[in-house]
Amino acid sequence: MARYELVKRSVALITLTNPPVNALSSPVRHAIANSMERALSDPKVRAVVICGENGRFCGGADIREFAGPLRGPPLIPVLEAIEAGDKPVVAAIEGMALGGGFELALFCHYRIAQSKARLGLPEVTLGILPAAGGTQRLPRLIGIPAALEMITTGRHISAQEALKLGIVDQVTDQNACETALEFALKAVGKPLSPRRVSTLTTPCPPDLDALLEAATMQVKKKTPGVMAPLACIQAVRAAATMPYSKGMKRESELMATLFNSGQARALQYCFFAQRTAGKWTLPSGAQWNNSKPREIRSAAVIGLGTMGRGIVVSLARVGISVIAVESEKKLLENGRQMVIGMLERDAKRRGVSASLNLLKFTLSLQDLKDVDLVIEAVFEDMALKKRVFQELSKVCRPGTLLCTNTSGLDVDALAGVTDRPHLVAGMHFFSPAHVMKLLEVVCGPRSSSETIATAMSLGKKMGKVSVAVGNCPGFVGNRMLKPYLDQATFLLEEGATPEQIDKALEDFGFAMGVFRMSDLAGLDVGWRVRKESGLTGPDVDPKNPPRKRQGRRYCPIPDMVCEQGRFGQKTGRGWYKYDKPGDTNAKPDPLIQNLLETYRSRYGIQPRNISDQEIIERCLFVLANEGFRILEDGMAARPEDIDVIYLFGYAFPRHRGGPMFYASMVGLERVLERLEHYHQAHPDVPHLEPSALLKKLVACGSPPVQQWREHIKTMRSHL
Numbered sequence: 001m002a003r004y005e006l007v008k009r010s011v012a013l014i015t016l017t018n019p020p021v022n023a024l025s026s027p028v029r030h031a032i033a034n035s036m037e038r039a040l041s042d043p044k045v046r047a048v049v050i051c052g053e054n055g056r057f058c059g060g061a062d063i064r065e066f067a068g069p070l071r072g073p074p075l076i077p078v079l080e081a082i083e084a085g086d087k088p089v090v091a092a093i094e095g096m097a098l099g100g101g102f103e104l105a106l107f108c109h110y111r112i113a114q115s116k117a118r119l120g121l122p123e124v125t126l127g128i129l130p131a132a133g134g135t136q137r138l139p140r141l142i143g144i145p146a147a148l149e150m151i152t153t154g155r156h157i158s159a160q161e162a163l164k165l166g167i168v169d170q171v172t173d174q175n176a177c178e179t180a181l182e183f184a185l186k187a188v189g190k191p192l193s194p195r196r197v198s199t200l201t202t203p204c205p206p207d208l209d210a211l212l213e214a215a216t217m218q219v220k221k222k223t224p225g226v227m228a229p230l231a232c233i234q235a236v237r238a239a240a241t242m243p244y245s246k247g248m249k250r251e252s253e254l255m256a257t258l259f260n261s262g263q264a265r266a267l268q269y270c271f272f273a274q275r276t277a278g279k280w281t282l283p284s285g286a287q288w289n290n291s292k293p294r295e296i297r298s299a300a301v302i303g304l305g306t307m308g309r310g311i312v313v314s315l316a317r318v319g320i321s322v323i324a325v326e327s328e329k330k331l332l333e334n335g336r337q338m339v340i341g342m343l344e345r346d347a348k349r350r351g352v353s354a355s356l357n358l359l360k361f362t363l364s365l366q367d368l369k370d371v372d373l374v375i376e377a378v379f380e381d382m383a384l385k386k387r388v389f390q391e392l393s394k395v396c397r398p399g400t401l402l403c404t405n406t407s408g409l410d411v412d413a414l415a416g417v418t419d420r421p422h423l424v425a426g427m428h429f430f431s432p433a434h435v436m437k438l439l440e441v442v443c444g445p446r447s448s449s450e451t452i453a454t455a456m457s458l459g460k461k462m463g464k465v466s467v468a469v470g471n472c473p474g475f476v477g478n479r480m481l482k483p484y485l486d487q488a489t490f491l492l493e494e495g496a497t498p499e500q501i502d503k504a505l506e507d508f509g510f511a512m513g514v515f516r517m518s519d520l521a522g523l524d525v526g527w528r529v530r531k532e533s534g535l536t537g538p539d540v541d542p543k544n545p546p547r548k549r550q551g552r553r554y555c556p557i558p559d560m561v562c563e564q565g566r567f568g569q570k571t572g573r574g575w576y577k578y579d580k581p582g583d584t585n586a587k588p589d590p591l592i593q594n595l596l597e598t599y600r601s602r603y604g605i606q607p608r609n610i611s612d613q614e615i616i617e618r619c620l621f622v623l624a625n626e627g628f629r630i631l632e633d634g635m636a637a638r639p640e641d642i643d644v645i646y647l648f649g650y651a652f653p654r655h656r657g658g659p660m661f662y663a664s665m666v667g668l669e670r671v672l673e674r675l676e677h678y679h680q681a682h683p684d685v686p687h688l689e690p691s692a693l694l695k696k697l698v699a700c701g702s703p704p705v706q707q708w709r710e711h712i713k714t715m716r717s718h719l
């Protein structure tokens with residue numbers, strides 16, 4: 001777990017050897033302690049260099065160890081022996097020094113970083129704080145404001161920024177280890193006391209209280225209800241106001257409050273869920289590690305609406321040449337200008353030049369004959385999409401992959417009109433596509449493993465979190481959204497207001513409640529879909545009693561809002577009112593209140609007081625219940641995939657872990673009991689009926705979410 005060598009006859013080189021990121025697991029901590037003892041006691045050794053194998057210094061504590069009882073030597077005493085020793089110790093930082101890895105470097109007397117290395121204290125993103133002295137040592141080294149920013153955001157910084165801030169002593173373009181060995185020899189004999197960070201006094205700004213207060217306000221606004229950033233601020237305050245040893249004690253007290261919290265568990269779950277989601281698998285046995293993706297050098301995007309434009313930008317900024325297609329000259333010109341503007345702004349922000357030379361704009365599908373992959377992003381209309389796919393089938397060379405950006409239509413029906421159904425898949429981007437990180441890769445029953453591997457790998461290249469899902473209406477994300485939205489509108493019927501429902505969801509942690517979010521997205525989209533599917537408008541079957549469709553409860557309030565031309569922010573009116581179209585400041589609208597009252601009295605509904613608890617339970621338990629059904633149907637491979645979709649596509653609060661993890665934290669038995677209760681009260685809402693998988697898991701003793709897969713394995717997979 002660490003290699004010990006004597007080099008240049010007088011330098012002990014300690015190399016951490018724990019792939020893939022040299023995390024500080026118990027055996028690594030052991031090995032560091034033993035190696036340091038050996039180096040300090042060997043008279044031949046005059047200096048020590050610590051580095052990491054495979055060009056990666058250290059990714060921090062082994063997060064997997066946090067799930068069980070802590071074993072092995074505690075980290076802090078191991079690190080204290082490094083600082084206290086009488087031989088200079090140099091950290092040779094290549095790749096990354098993160099979390100405990102960065103703290104290890106801060107205990108060394110000197111730090112040399114390779115120019116491409118990244119450094120940071122990302123603990124806050126895992127619901128904890130840098131508890132191996134990070135909160136006490138970094139402020140002593142670089143001052144309160146810079147340390148506070150790094151610790152409360154978890155931001156990774158470059159080697160150059162680390163040099164500017166005074167974190168590292170030298171940045172090299174060469175091998176950091178070689179440079180550190182030379183450096184260590186020169187450091188021999190120089191006094192070590194000034195190099196021990198624990199002995200430094202924290203430079204204390206005169207306006208400390210105001211600074212910390214401003215930081216507190218900022219994190220409360222940015223991440224309401226999240227504990228770790230607030231604890232980080234308290235720990236940094238201790239660095240400014242207490243001697244080192246007392247500050248360390250305060251740091252560990254604060255860590256203890258966070259360590260076993262539900263938030264820390266949720267955030268650490270999210271870390272691993274995100275990585276698990278990339279490991280897709282198909283019923284054929286093909287999976288992420290045995291299927292080769294094709295290299296995509298050129299692509300085409302059909303349709304330059306909001307989605308299409310974002311997709312073009314996502315492709316071009318990772319160096320893929322793109323042909324963008326529109327059906328009319330005016331639309332093409334408009335799209336061209338928008339795309340160029342987006343790319344230029346994006347390039348400016350990233351300090352690179354815009355890749356405009358990769359773009360071509362055309363009105364003719366004939367220009368697509370040689371591209372490697374096409375992404376269709378036309379209007380959400382099956383007949384139109386089928387025409388496009390038939391045409392593509394004729395003009396594109398036989399090997400071209402054909403993908404659709406549909407948000408819920410049948411991908412296999414599109415595959416069926418082509419001459420290459422195995423090369424067809426869904427690539428469901430989220431709006432705005434160049435910003436949102438989620439990509440659902442929809443596997444049709446005929447999609448080949450190479451097609452899925454290529455779509456997944458292209459998503460990764462574009463910086464997306466790609467999740468493979470099955471081909472069912474709405475796929476995973478939008479399929480789950482429907483029962484969630486339904487519950488919100490049923491609650492309106494029963495007596496709640498949009499403001500009350502939104503507040504309950506925002507207090508839970510959503511950045512925006514369901515109605516504010518719908519106003520932002522535009523209410524007309526859903527209205528059109530409902531009209532097309534005969535749920536509202538002239539095609540409604542007159543045999544349906546009011547507020548029922550096919551025997552199920554149906555709430556027509558969203559249709560009534562749209563009938564008044566209230567389409568959300570863009571029209572200045574929706575569930576809320578806005579000062580003008582396009583404004584974002586939502587204000588409660590008495591007209592909506594009126595509409596609700598009139599509606600309730602028309603149908604003889606006696607409004608009742610609805611608690612926030614009922615709002616959360618009905619909206620979120622029904623969401624998870626549909627997630628269980630999706631797992632049952634084999635449309636998602638595991639609960640982690642569903643959670644990742646909700647975290648990255650629907651802004652589910654990360655410190656709650658995602659709908660499936662949240663259900664497991666509440667307790668599956670409780671979720672089942674509440675769903676049964678609500679279903680009894682609303683028997684005409686089938687989505688409230690507990691799913692078979694939920695019942696099965698409860699019967700099996702409610703295993704933790706990571707073990708659900710074992711119970712899903714026996715079910716049919718469409719992935």
Ligand SMILES: CC(C)(COP(=O)(O)OP(=O)(O)OC[C@H]1O[C@@H](n2cnc3c(N)ncnc32)[C@H](O)[C@@H]1OP(=O)(O)O)[C@@H](O)C(=O)NCCC(=O)NCCSC(=O)C[C@@H](O)CCCCCCCCCCCCC(=O)O
Pocket residue numbers: 020021023059060061062063064075096098099100101103122123126129130131132134255256259260272275276
């Ligand atoms: C490092 C990365 C940037 C690399 O990214 P890359 O894209 O190259 O690779 P992947 O992200 O895909 O990762 C590859 C692989 O490695 C796994 N992995 C990565 N990092 C870790 C890790 N730190 N631990 C374990 N495993 C890790 C990853 O899961 C992948 O695995 P797979 O199987 O999918 O291949 C990137 O990975 C990254 O950002 N990593 C996380 C970096 C990070 O957040 N580091 C901080 C960790 S927390 C920490 O360091 C805490 C310290 O401050 C020390 C604290 C000491 C105190 C300890 C406990 C005291 C408890 C007291 C309370 C007691 C209370 C009580 O009484 O109970």
